[in-house]
Amino acid sequence: MKLYKTEAIVLRARDCGEADKLLVLYSREYGKIKAMAHGVCKPASRKRGATQPFCHSRFLLHRGRELDSVSQCEGLEAFPALRSDLGKFGYASYLAELVDALTPESEPSEPLFLLFLTTLRLLTSNDAELLTRAFELRAACFAGYRPQLEVCVQCSGPLYGSLRFSPGLGGVLCENCWPVDPGALPCNKGIVEILKLFLRWHPARLSLLQVSRPARNQLKELMRKFLTYHLERRLRAIDFLDKLSAAGP
Ligand SMILES: [Zn+2]
Numbered sequence: 001m002k003l004y005k006t007e008a009i010v011l012r013a014r015d016c017g018e019a020d021k022l023l024v025l026y027s028r029e030y031g032k033i034k035a036m037a038h039g040v041c042k043p044a045s046r047k048r049g050a051t052q053p054f055c056h057s058r059f060l061l062h063r064g065r066e067l068d069s070v071s072q073c074e075g076l077e078a079f080p081a082l083r084s085d086l087g088k089f090g091y092a093s094y095l096a097e098l099v100d101a102l103t104p105e106s107e108p109s110e111p112l113f114l115l116f117l118t119t120l121r122l123l124t125s126n127d128a129e130l131l132t133r134a135f136e137l138r139a140a141c142f143a144g145y146r147p148q149l150e151v152c153v154q155c156s157g158p159l160y161g162s163l164r165f166s167p168g169l170g171g172v173l174c175e176n177c178w179p180v181d182p183g184a185l186p187c188n189k190g191i192v193e194i195l196k197l198f199l200r201w202h203p204a205r206l207s208l209l210q211v212s213r214p215a216r217n218q219l220k221e222l223m224r225k226f227l228t229y230h231l232e233r234r235l236r237a238i239d240f241l242d243k244l245s246a247a248g249p
Pocket residue numbers: 152153154155156157173174175176177
């Protein structure tokens with residue numbers, strides 16, 4: 001089988017030579033795939049639209065010895081609302097970078113594909129910040145980094161008193177245990193409950209959630225440190241998002 005079909009979201013598209021692009025796709029059937037799209041930078045190319053970052057497209061790919069190539073493609077959803085708003089564009093770019101960082105090649109996860117697609121759809125008209133936090137946590141779980149939120153990650157006892165979150169130990173520490181990790185972040189019952197809702201609720205329901213600015217900042221810090229710990233690097237889109245939020249609405 002030299003040719004194969006797949007439905008995918010474009011994670012990255014890098015110019016290669018005069019007219020080609022090297023694509024990184026997250027596909028429903030095969031997980032992450034790298035593929036060359038030949039001639040896509042030519043103004044008349046019909047592949048142009050379908051190969052833009054975070055476009056949801058259908059691909060016919062040709063299996064190559066070293067690298068697959070795009071034989072045909074058809075755009076299904078281009079998310080124009082995410083391209084016309086700098087803030088939403090920043091969030092969508094971050095989600096794509098995160099999926100790329102969390103996934104190895106050729107390991108399919110349909111739940112992650114569907115979560116990514118649903119979140120991109122919801123980003124166009126919803127609370128982008130909370131959707132992104134929920135996405136971070138769920139995507140981390142799919143990648144095998146599920147934090148312990150039910151009991152203390154150190155002593156397995158109930159969560160009582162003032163709590164901390166330890167990115168390294170992978171969960172919440174009770175009042176008794178938090179000195180075991182001096183790098184643990186301030187946390188509280190309310191934050192833990194929101195994290196649990198992120199895992200339980202469909203992302204569409206998050207718009208019902210009222211979360212204060214201080215709690216949002218705490219969630220951001222916590223998820224960021226948790227992901228940086230596992231990825232062992234900081235993602236580029238984070239700096240872009242930070243610059244945007246520093247510039248204000
Ligand atoms: Zn404990």
